[in-house]
Amino acid sequence: MKKSILVIDDSPFAAQQIREVVEGKGYTIVACAKDGEGGIEKYRELHPEFVILDIIMPGIDGLETAQILLKEDPAAKILMLSSLCDASTMEEVRNIGLKYLIPKPLDADVLLATLELLDR
Template identity: 30%
Template sequence: MAKRVLIADDALFMRMKLKRIVEGLGYQVVGEAANGRDAVEQYLNLRPDLVLMDITMPDMDGIAALKTIRTSDSTASVVMVTAMGQEAYVMDAIRAGAKDYVIKPFEEERVKAVLQRLVG
């Protein structure tokens, strides 16, 4: 059975690009969220094996969403997605429980390595 992934990014084209990479690697994208609040709600409903979460999103940013998810499920595997130059935010996310991070623009090999390491 394919591992289940939730993608959260406010940019539709980024979600589409990431979905194409993730599905191309044999994983199932079970949900997509355009903001942190929706990501939390989908996580609680779908219980995916892994979340790819943008740091900068409207309504609730990725770090707040990460903290909310980890409060309800301390074992959640959340990988932050970030643009270059946001290293301070990445460190905040790691301290809040993120398992890893991926930098935009996405490199398929990096996404593959993170997915394989965290969910097999």
């Protein structure tokens, strides 16, 4: 059975790239949301196994979105994806309780390997 992923990213290009990487590798994209608020609604509705979440978005950013999701579901499996991938951003990601931030542009192998790590 395919594992479900919710993508929260305002870029249709990024969402399409993720789709091309993960589908056919044991995952299925159950929904894409363009902002944090929409992503939170979709999470509540669909309870996906994974969330791939961009940091830079209009409205609330990915870090704030992740904090809200984790507050509602501490077991949520969230992978941050961003072009902002410096040490201080990584520290911010860790401070909210997440382990993984992968950089854009997206590397397919890195994404798949990180999803596997997240699933352990």
